[in-house]
Structures are given as structure tokens and as C-alpha cells.
Amino acid sequence: MLSIHQLSKSFAKKQILDGIELQCKPGEVNGIVGENGAGKTTLFRCIAGLESYTGKVKYQTNNIKNTIGFLETNPEFLSKITGKEYLQLISNARKIKSVDFAAQNIFELPLQQYAETYSTGMKKKLALTSVLLQSNDIFILDEPFNGVDIQSNLIIKELLKKLKEKGKIVLLSSHIFSTLQDTCDHLHYLKAGKIQKTVEKKNFEIIENLMKDAALEEKIKNFNIK
Amino acid sequence: MKFYFILQYKRIYRHIDEFGVIPFIGFAILIVIFIGISKTIFSNLPSANYFYILIGLSLSVKLGTVQRTVFLKKCFPKQTFWKVRMLENTFFILPFSIFLIYKQLYLEAIAIHVLAIGTSFLNNIGIQSKTIPTPFGKKPFEFIIGFRNSFWVFILAYALTYISIAVGNYNLGVFGLIVVFVTCMSHYSKPEPLYYIWIHSLTPKAFLYDKIKTAIIFTGLLVLPIIIALSIYFPLLELQFTLLFTVIGFCFIMLTILGKYHNYPSNIPLFQTFAMLVSLVFPPLLFLFIPIFYKKSIKNLNSILTC
Numbered sequence: 001m002l003s004i005h006q007l008s009k010s011f012a013k014k015q016i017l018d019g020i021e022l023q024c025k026p027g028e029v030n031g032i033v034g035e036n037g038a039g040k041t042t043l044f045r046c047i048a049g050l051e052s053y054t055g056k057v058k059y060q061t062n063n064i065k066n067t068i069g070f071l072e073t074n075p076e077f078l079s080k081i082t083g084k085e086y087l088q089l090i091s092n093a094r095k096i097k098s099v100d101f102a103a104q105n106i107f108e109l110p111l112q113q114y115a116e117t118y119s120t121g122m123k124k125k126l127a128l129t130s131v132l133l134q135s136n137d138i139f140i141l142d143e144p145f146n147g148v149d150i151q152s153n154l155i156i157k158e159l160l161k162k163l164k165e166k167g168k169i170v171l172l173s174s175h176i177f178s179t180l181q182d183t184c185d186h187l188h189y190l191k192a193g194k195i196q197k198t199v200e201k202k203n204f205e206i207i208e209n210l211m212k213d214a215a216l217e218e219k220i221k222n223f224n225i226k
Numbered sequence: 227m228k229f230y231f232i233l234q235y236k237r238i239y240r241h242i243d244e245f246g247v248i249p250f251i252g253f254a255i256l257i258v259i260f261i262g263i264s265k266t267i268f269s270n271l272p273s274a275n276y277f278y279i280l281i282g283l284s285l286s287v288k289l290g291t292v293q294r295t296v297f298l299k300k301c302f303p304k305q306t307f308w309k310v311r312m313l314e315n316t317f318f319i320l321p322f323s324i325f326l327i328y329k330q331l332y333l334e335a336i337a338i339h340v341l342a343i344g345t346s347f348l349n350n351i352g353i354q355s356k357t358i359p360t361p362f363g364k365k366p367f368e369f370i371i372g373f374r375n376s377f378w379v380f381i382l383a384y385a386l387t388y389i390s391i392a393v394g395n396y397n398l399g400v401f402g403l404i405v406v407f408v409t410c411m412s413h414y415s416k417p418e419p420l421y422y423i424w425i426h427s428l429t430p431k432a433f434l435y436d437k438i439k440t441a442i443i444f445t446g447l448l449v450l451p452i453i454i455a456l457s458i459y460f461p462l463l464e465l466q467f468t469l470l471f472t473v474i475g476f477c478f479i480m481l482t483i484l485g486k487y488h489n490y491p492s493n494i495p496l497f498q499t500f501a502m503l504v505s506l507v508f509p510p511l512l513f514l515f516i517p518i519f520y521k522k523s524i525k526n527l528n529s530i531l532t533c
Binding site: 048049050052063064065066070072075076078079080081082085086088089090092093094095112113114 | 357358363364365366367370371374375418419420421422424425426427428529530531532533
């Protein structure tokens with residue numbers, strides 16, 4: 001089980017995360033929802049160890065980061081590196097030997113091309129492929145559906161099912177509510193740096209309504225269209 | 227258009243300021259460095275005028291990268307775009323042509339200027355549908371990127387070695403050797419995004435060991451032809467110098483790698499630059515700086531690789 005206790009993070013004087021409590025069990029997909037700037041990416045980066053924080057992130061191993069596969073919102077690619085070389089680089093870093101990249105190329109990417117020339121969706125798919133090649137226990141996927149085509153969306157959904165079956169811990173974020181409904185077991189609503197509400201699959205509409213209320217009542221009503 | 231050039235001046239000004247140097251002094255230092263390098267080239271190399279033109283032009287070509295071209299085309303109408311590009315190359319090449327005039331090489335000064343304006347028509351550099359093959363595929367990172375960006379420098383260095391043997395000028399051959407070392411060092415000049423360090427399942431010690439080992443092997447591959455050629459054709463007293471330059475070169479590669487992580491994630495390597503300059507004057511200082519940089523690098527990497 002991945003346990004997060006009292007995780008807080010602030011940038012300068014701005015509090016981004018304020019005492020986050022979260023439990024994630026193996027074989028379950030946990031979705032984090034919230035507005036832009038709610039702190040989803042910061043939360044993921046803190047769990048992965050890419051940001052410093054106060055509080056605790058506990059897992060059965062000492063060096064958690066080596067068991068985490070992390071998909072960034074906007075993966076950064078080095079110039080003049082082909083797709084295949086990127087996969088090789090990540091595999092080397094995670095000590096994964098002799099991978100048949102052509103066979104693992106589930107999104108049928110042009111692996112001999114420079115990754116920097118890929119479209120946004122292709123970059124996301126390449127980064128996701130590299131994460132899936134690692135035999136991690138925990139998968140943190142920051143907006144995996146963002147920018148990818150419908151066919152790849154379906155593939156990602158199937159992959160998430162497979163990860164569940166294998167007993168992996170999955171944490172993801174998305175702004176597409178229907179994909180969250182299809183893939184997640186639990187949803188956590190993040191607002192003002194806190195998890196405001198956690199619900200199981202059967203009660204997902206509660207969070208959908210909460211988000212609608214927040215968007216419609218507070219903002220649309222106050223907005224004057226002339 | 228005028229605003230664009232004022233903006234470029236301001237950007238250079240800010241870069242120098244961020245480097246921690248008073249901009250006025252920074253500009254003066256840049257001029258002194260430029261004159262120093264130019265004089266070194268002319269006092270050490272045969273056919274230095276051609277070499278000098280080649281350096282100037284190869285640097286001016288870099289102004290035509292795809293990112294810059296796209297940006298400028300967005301900002302300016304077609305005619306103004308060409309004007310800006312021609313003016314940029316003219317301004318850029320001006321110090322080179324002034325130095326050539328100072329050396330009374332008037333024809334070369336005109337040639338470099340005309341050719342530089344010509345290179346302003348070489349745009350969208352960087353778009354390459356064809357992947358350049360490299361011998362570093364097993365460890366795809368700094369050397370693959372570096373090799374693809376600057377393979378022509380290695381060709382130039384090998385050509386210099388060939389000329390040095392043909393004309394019996396040992397110094398020119400050593401210059402070729404130094405060019406390869408400096409180019410390999412430049413592969414490590416820019417800090418990589420945090421993710422590319424974080425992803426490693428290694429201790430900081432093992433991470434640094436792996437980086438240094440890879441750099442030494444790959445640099446070794448690139449300098450080996452020059453070392454062998456120089457050792458065969460300049461075997462007596464010069465051989466000791468060849469070996470000495472090689473050892474110092476490898477130490478500088480180590481210092482560059484350790485300097486990058488010592489300074490991470492900042493890309494303003496003030497102390498690193500100081501250490502390199504001082505070590506260049508008195509190489510035994512490398513034995514002082516390498517352990518200092520190593521310790522700080524381990525500390526820096528510890529917070530990224532262990533959590």
C-alpha cells in the first residue's frame with residue numbers, strides 16, 4: 001500500500017498542498033481531479049520525489065522512486081534523440097536489459113525519427129511506452145489521455161486494466177471525466193491544496209456535481225457576457 | 227526591426243548580468259577573449275586565414291536554426307525577415323572582419339562578410355528528417371546529441387591532424403587533439419532536465435561513475451586516431467607531450483561532468499568556469515578541484531536519486 005500522510009508543499013509563500021492524506025492499494029486505479037492549478041501535478045511530483053515536501057510518503061521499499069513509473073504532463077525530450085534511443089536511455093537508467101523495442105511499440109510510433117519532431121500526442125505516447133517498459137509497482141500518470149487520439153485513448157484504457165490485473169498501484173489525473181469514470185476505482189477531489197472528497201466508483205457523480213457546481217455556480221453566474 | 231535589435235542587445239546584457247558580471251566589464255572581457263583567441267589562431271596555425279573564415283561562418287550559420295527562423299517569420303513580414311537575417315549575420319561577423327582588416331587581410335575580410343550575408347539564406351537548420359548515425363547507440367545521451375550537433379568539428383580536427391603530419395607541424399596536431407577534448411566537454415555543458423537524473427536506479431556514486439566511465443570511453447574513441455597518428459609521426463620528445471595533453475584532457479572531462487552536477491540545476495557555472503580557467507593555467511590544481519566538485523555533486527545528487 002502507498003500511504004501519503006500530511007503531505008504539504010509551498011512555493012515561496014504560496015501553499016500548494018496542505019496536509020494531503022491518501023491511501024492507494026495495489027490493483028486499484030486512483031484518479032485525482034481538480035481545476036487547473038489545484039496542485040495535481042505538484043502532488044504527483046512530490047510523491048515521485050521530484051519535489052521536496054513536508055509529510056510522509058510510505059511504501060514497502062526504502063527508495064520509493066525506483067518503484068515508480070512517472071508520466072509527466074509535458075514530457076521533455078532531448079534534441080537529436082530518436083524515439084528508440086529515448087526508450088534505450090530510459091531502459092538503461094532503470095537497468096532493464098535487452099528490450100525488443102519494435103515489439104513493445106504498442107502505439108506504432110516512428111521510433112527511428114527524432115523524438116523532438118513528434119507531435120504532442122506522439123510525445124506523450126512515447127513517454128508512456130517508456131514508463132510501461134519499466135517493471136514498476138507504482139504508476140503515476142499525469143494526464144495520460146491529454147493530446148492523444150481516440151484509438152490510443154482506447155489502448156491506454158486497456159493498458160490501465162492490465163496494470164490493475166497485475167496488482168499495480170495506479171494514480172492518474174485527467175480533465176476528461178468520462179475516461180476517469182471508465183478507468184478509476186476511486187476519485188479524489190483536490191481543491192485549495194486539500195483532498196476535499198474521496199468517492200468510490202458508484203458515487204462518482206458526486207464529484208462530477210461538485211465540480212459542476214464549482215464551475216457553473218461560482219464562475220459562470222458572475223461572468224457578464226455583453 | 228530596430229526594436230528587435232535593441233531587444234537582442236538587452237538579452238545579451240541580461241545574460242552577462244545574470245552571470246554575475248557587470249555588463250560593461252562583461253563586454254570588455256568578451257572583446258579581450260575574442261582578440262586572444264583570434265591571435266592564438268593566427269600565431270599557431272598555418273593557413274589560419276581560411277580556418278578563421280571557416281570558424282566565423284560555421285558560427286554565423288547557427289543563427290539560422292529552425293526555432294529562430296519560425297520565431298522571426300512569425301514576427302516579421304517576408305521582406306523584413308530577410309533584412310533582419312542579413313543584418314544579424316552582418317553584425318555577428320563584424321568582429322571577425324575587423325580582426326582580418328587589422329591583420330591586413332582585406333580580401334578575406336570582404337569574403338567573410340559576403341559569405342556571412344550569403345549564409346543568412348541558410349535557414350531552418352536543425353530540421354533533419356534523416357537521423358545521423360553515431361557509434362554511441364548503447365548509451366544514448368550526451369555523446370549522441372553532441373556528436374550529431376558537432377560531428378563536423380571532429381572531421382575538422384582529424385583534417386588538422388592530417389595537415390599537421392603533412393607539414394610537420396606538431397602544434398597543429400595537438401590543437402586538433404584539444405579541439406576534440408573541448409568539443410567532448412561541451413557535450414556536458416548544459417544541465418539536463420531533472421527527470422533524466424531522477425529516472426536512474428543508481429546511487430549518486432554509481433551515477434557519477436557511470437557518467438565519467440562513459441565519457442572517458444567515448445572521448446577515448448574519438449581522440450584515439452589523433453593520438454595514434456601523432457605518436458607515429460612525432461614519436462620522440464613530442465610523445466610525452468601527447469600523453470600529457472591526453473591525461474589533462476581526460477581530467478578536464480571529469481571536471482566538466484562533476485562541475486555540472488556540482489552546480490545542478492543552475493546553468494550559470496561561475497565557480498566551475500573559474501576552476502577551469504585556473505586549472506588551465508596550472509593543471510595540478512585539477513587534483514584539488516576534482517575532489518571538491520565530486521563531494522558537492524554527491525550531495526546534490528543524493529537529494530534527487532535517494533528518496
